[in-house]
Amino acid sequence: MFQVTLNHSYFLASLRTTLKAVANKTTIPVLTGIKIEVSAHGIQLTGSNADISIETFISLEDKKAEIQIIEHGAIILEGKIFANIVSNLPEKLFTMEVMENKQVRITSGKAEFFVNGIDAENYPILPSVENKNSIKLPIELITQLIEETAFAVSTQESRPILTGIHLSLTDNKKLTAVATDSHRLSRQACFLTTMVEDFEITVSGKNLKELSSIFVEEENIEVHINKNQIAFESSGIRYYSRLLEGNYPETSRLIPSEFNTEVIFKSCELLHAVERASLLSQEGKNNVVRLEITAEQVKIFGNSPEIGKVEEELEFISVDGDSLTISFNPDYMKAALKAFGDGEIKLQFVSPVRPFTLKRASVEDDFVQLVTPVRTN
Amino acid sequence: MFQVTLNHSYFLASLRTTLKAVANKTTIPVLTGIKIEVSAHGIQLTGSNADISIETFISLEDKKAEIQIIEHGAIILEGKIFANIVSNLPEKLFTMEVMENKQVRITSGKAEFFVNGIDAENYPILPSVENKNSIKLPIELITQLIEETAFAVSTQESRPILTGIHLSLTDNKKLTAVATDSHRLSRQACFLTTMVEDFEITVSGKNLKELSSIFVEEENIEVHINKNQIAFESSGIRYYSRLLEGNYPETSRLIPSEFNTEVIFKSCELLHAVERASLLSQEGKNNVVRLEITAEQVKIFGNSPEIGKVEEELEFISVDGDSLTISFNPDYMKAALKAFGDGEIKLQFVSPVRPFTLKRASVEDDFVQLVTPVRTN
Numbered sequence: 001m002f003q004v005t006l007n008h009s010y011f012l013a014s015l016r017t018t019l020k021a022v023a024n025k026t027t028i029p030v031l032t033g034i035k036i037e038v039s040a041h042g043i044q045l046t047g048s049n050a051d052i053s054i055e056t057f058i059s060l061e062d063k064k065a066e067i068q069i070i071e072h073g074a075i076i077l078e079g080k081i082f083a084n085i086v087s088n089l090p091e092k093l094f095t096m097e098v099m100e101n102k103q104v105r106i107t108s109g110k111a112e113f114f115v116n117g118i119d120a121e122n123y124p125i126l127p128s129v130e131n132k133n134s135i136k137l138p139i140e141l142i143t144q145l146i147e148e149t150a151f152a153v154s155t156q157e158s159r160p161i162l163t164g165i166h167l168s169l170t171d172n173k174k175l176t177a178v179a180t181d182s183h184r185l186s187r188q189a190c191f192l193t194t195m196v197e198d199f200e201i202t203v204s205g206k207n208l209k210e211l212s213s214i215f216v217e218e219e220n221i222e223v224h225i226n227k228n229q230i231a232f233e234s235s236g237i238r239y240y241s242r243l244l245e246g247n248y249p250e251t252s253r254l255i256p257s258e259f260n261t262e263v264i265f266k267s268c269e270l271l272h273a274v275e276r277a278s279l280l281s282q283e284g285k286n287n288v289v290r291l292e293i294t295a296e297q298v299k300i301f302g303n304s305p306e307i308g309k310v311e312e313e314l315e316f317i318s319v320d321g322d323s324l325t326i327s328f329n330p331d332y333m334k335a336a337l338k339a340f341g342d343g344e345i346k347l348q349f350v351s352p353v354r355p356f357t358l359k360r361a362s363v364e365d366d367f368v369q370l371v372t373p374v375r376t377n
Numbered sequence: 378m379f380q381v382t383l384n385h386s387y388f389l390a391s392l393r394t395t396l397k398a399v400a401n402k403t404t405i406p407v408l409t410g411i412k413i414e415v416s417a418h419g420i421q422l423t424g425s426n427a428d429i430s431i432e433t434f435i436s437l438e439d440k441k442a443e444i445q446i447i448e449h450g451a452i453i454l455e456g457k458i459f460a461n462i463v464s465n466l467p468e469k470l471f472t473m474e475v476m477e478n479k480q481v482r483i484t485s486g487k488a489e490f491f492v493n494g495i496d497a498e499n500y501p502i503l504p505s506v507e508n509k510n511s512i513k514l515p516i517e518l519i520t521q522l523i524e525e526t527a528f529a530v531s532t533q534e535s536r537p538i539l540t541g542i543h544l545s546l547t548d549n550k551k552l553t554a555v556a557t558d559s560h561r562l563s564r565q566a567c568f569l570t571t572m573v574e575d576f577e578i579t580v581s582g583k584n585l586k587e588l589s590s591i592f593v594e595e596e597n598i599e600v601h602i603n604k605n606q607i608a609f610e611s612s613g614i615r616y617y618s619r620l621l622e623g624n625y626p627e628t629s630r631l632i633p634s635e636f637n638t639e640v641i642f643k644s645c646e647l648l649h650a651v652e653r654a655s656l657l658s659q660e661g662k663n664n665v666v667r668l669e670i671t672a673e674q675v676k677i678f679g680n681s682p683e684i685g686k687v688e689e690e691l692e693f694i695s696v697d698g699d700s701l702t703i704s705f706n707p708d709y710m711k712a713a714l715k716a717f718g719d720g721e722i723k724l725q726f727v728s729p730v731r732p733f734t735l736k737r738a739s740v741e742d743d744f745v746q747l748v749t750p751v752r753t754n
Contacts, residue, residue: 078684081656081657081660085653085656088649088652088653088656089653090649090650090653103685104685110689110690110691111653111687111688111689112687112689113656113657113685113686113687114685114686114687115657115684115685116683116684116685272465272467273467273488275465276462276465276466276467276488276490279458279461279462279465279490280458280490280492307455307458307492307493308480308481308490308492308493309490309491310489310490310491311488311489312487312488312489313487314487
C-alpha cells in the first residue's frame with residue numbers, strides 16, 4: 001500500500017491532463033476513475049474512456065515534483081473528485097497514503113481527506129502499442145494539419161468513418177490529411193523530414209483535436225501506429241486513440257482538375273460578405289446563398305421569404321472564364337475561408353451543379369477545400 | 378416613412394442595450410421586435426418582454442452618432458436579426474429607410490438588406506412612470522447593494538415574492554435591501570444624501586442584477602417608483618421593471634440580537650476551508666458540513682458515505698462563549714463569505730438549531746447575513 005509526498009500543483013497538471021480521457025458517465029464504472037501507480041521510478045496516472053486513453057508519468061528525478069516515495073503500490077480514485085481535492089489543498093506539499101481498507105488518506109497542512117479507493121487490479125488492461133512504425137515530428141506540424149481539416153468531419157454517427165480524419169503517408173514522406181462530411185471536404189498535406197513506411201488510417205477528428213490541449217508544452221512528439229491504435233508520445237505523456245474501422249471513401253477523384261470559371265478574392269473580404277449574405281438565410285428554413293459571376297461583376301444574394309433579402313456587389317481581384325450562377329450553404333464557405341485565414345483565395349468552378357474548390361491564390365500548396373453546391377429551382 | 382443615416386457602431390451600442398429587454402421566445406410575437414422611432418430630436422429604440430422594458434434614445438445633437446434624419450416615422454424590426462445585420466455592416470455609416478410595404482431597406486457600402494418590418498402601431502403601450510417620488514443616486518451605490526444581496530433571492534417560483542429583493546426607505550434617507558430564500562438571508566443598507574419619501578417595494582433580483590450591465594458608462598441614475606413599476610433612468614437610457622406583488626415577509630425579527638458563541642475568522646481562510654469540507658458532501662446526497670467550536674479549537678467536517686470524509690482544524694482569530702456543534706449547507710456559507718470579500722468576519726451563534734449570523738468584524742456596518750442550520754442527529 002503506497003505512501004508518497006509531492007508538490008500538489010505540479011501533480012495537478014498531470015492529473016488534469018489524464019482526466020481529459022475520463023468520461024463523466026460511462027457503462028464501465030471503473031473508468032470514471034484514475035489509476036495511480038507509485039513505483040521506484042515515479043508516479044504513473046492512467047485515464048481512459050475505452051475510446052481514448054492517457055497515461056502521464058512524473059519521474060522521481062523531476063525536481064519540480066518534489067516526490068518522496070515511502071512505499072510503492074497502486075489504487076483507483078474517482079477522477080473528478082480526486083482532481084477537485086488536489087486543486088483545493090492548502091499547502092504546497094501533500095501526502096497520499098493507501099490504507100488497509102483501500103481508503104486513501106490525503107493530507108496537506110491541517111486538512112485531512114479519506115477517500116474510498118478501488119483496487120487497482122480492477123482497472124482494464126489497455127491495449128499496448130509497439131514502438132515500431134514510429135514517426136517523430138514537430139507537434140505544430142500535426143496540430144496544424146488537424147486544425148485545417150478537422151472542422152470538415154461529419155458530426156453524424158450514421159457513417160462513423162466520416163467522423164474521422166483520414167491520414168495517409170505516401171512516398172515514405174508525404175503525410176496527407178482529408179476530412180469530409182460528404183457535403184464539403186478539406187485536404188492538407190505536409191512533408192516529414194525522415195523516411196517512414198507508408199500507411200493509411202482514419203482517426204476520430206474529435207480525438208485528434210484534443211492533441212493540442214494535451215501536449216501544450218511539447219515541441220516534438222512521437223507517433224506510433226498499430227493495427228487498432230494510434231499513440232502520441234512525448235516526455236511524460238502518452239495519448240492513445242482507437243483507429244476507426246471501415247474503408248475511407250476514395251476522395252482524390254472528387255476534386256476536379258479542370259475548371260471553367262475562376263475568381264480571386266481577398267479571403268477576409270469574401271468571408272465578411274458571405275457572413276452578411278447568410279444573416280437572413282440562416283434564420284430561415286433554407287440556408288443557401290447565391291453567387292453570380294460575370295466578367296464585369298460578382299454579386300452575392302441571400303434570401304429568406306419570412307424575413308427579407310440581402311444583396312451585395314463583391315470586391316474581387318480577378319475573374320476568368322465563363323459567367324456562372326451557383327448556390328451553396330454559406331456555413332461551409334465560412335468554415336473554409338476561416339481555415340485559410342488572411343490572404344488571397346482562388347475559387348474555381350466547373351458548373352453550377354459540380355463541386356467547386358478553394359485554394360490559396362498566392363502560393364502553390366497542398367491545401368484544397370471543396371464545397372458541393374446546392375441545386376435550387 | 379422614415380429615412381435616417383447614422384454611425385453603425387454607435388447605434389449598435391444602443392441597440393444591444395435595448396435588446397437586453399427582448400425575449401427570444403414570447404407569447405406576444407411583436408415583443409421579439411424592437412420599435413424604432415425617428416423624430417425631430419433623434420432616434421428612440423424600445424424593447425420589452427412585458428416584465429422589463431428598455432428605452433434608449435440617441436439625440437440628434439450627439440455628434441458621435443453622426444445622425445442625418447431625412448424623414449420621420451416608426452417601425453418594428455425583429456430585434457436579434459436587426460442587431461446581427463447592424464453589427465455586420467461593412468462601412469462606418471449606414472442608412473435605414475422604411476419602404477411603402479413596411480420593408481426596411483438597410484444599406485452600407487455595397488451591401489443592401491431588405492427586411493420585413495411590422496407597423497409600429499402594433500407595439501404595446503408601455504405603462505408610464507411619473508417622475509414624482511424620484512431618487513437621484515450614484516449607480517455604484519445601488520449596484521453594490523444589489524450585488525451584496527441578490528445572490529440570496531429564491532430561484533424557486535413557488536413563492537414569487539422571494540425571487541425579489543425587498544427595498545425599503547426609512548427615516549427619509551436609509552435605503553435597506555433584503556433578500557432571502559427562507560434558508561439564508563442577506564441584508565445591506567446605504568444612506569441617501571437627499572431626503573426622500575419613505576417607501577417599501579420588492580423587485581425581481583434577476584431584473585435588478587441587469588442594472589450594472591445596462592448602465593455601464595453612467596455615474597448617476599435617477600430612480601422613479603410608481604404603484605406597479607420602478608424605472609431607472611440616465612442620459613439616453615430608461616430601464617423599467619414591474620414590481621412584485623404580495624407582502625414581503627417581516628425579516629427583521631428573524632435576525633437574533635443576542636448570542637452564546639462568537640468566532641472571528643479571516644474571511645478567505647474560512648472560505649477555503651469550507652470549500653474543502655464541501656468537496657465530498659456536494660457530490661453525495663446530503664450537502665452538509667459540520668462545525669465544532671470549543672474554547673481551544675475549531676474543526677470542520679464533511680462526509681459522504683459513498684465517497685469519503687474530510688476534516689480540518691481551522692485557524693481563527695478569537696473564540697468567545699459556549700462550545701457548539703452546528704451543521705449547515707456549505708453553499709450558503711460560501712456565498713455569504715464571497716459577498717464579504719477579504720477581511721475579518723464574525724460568526725455569531727445562539728444554538729445548534731437557531732439561525733446564525735455573519736458580520737464584518739472590523740467595522741460596525743449594516744451588512745448582515747443569516748444562515749439557517751441543518752438539523753442532523
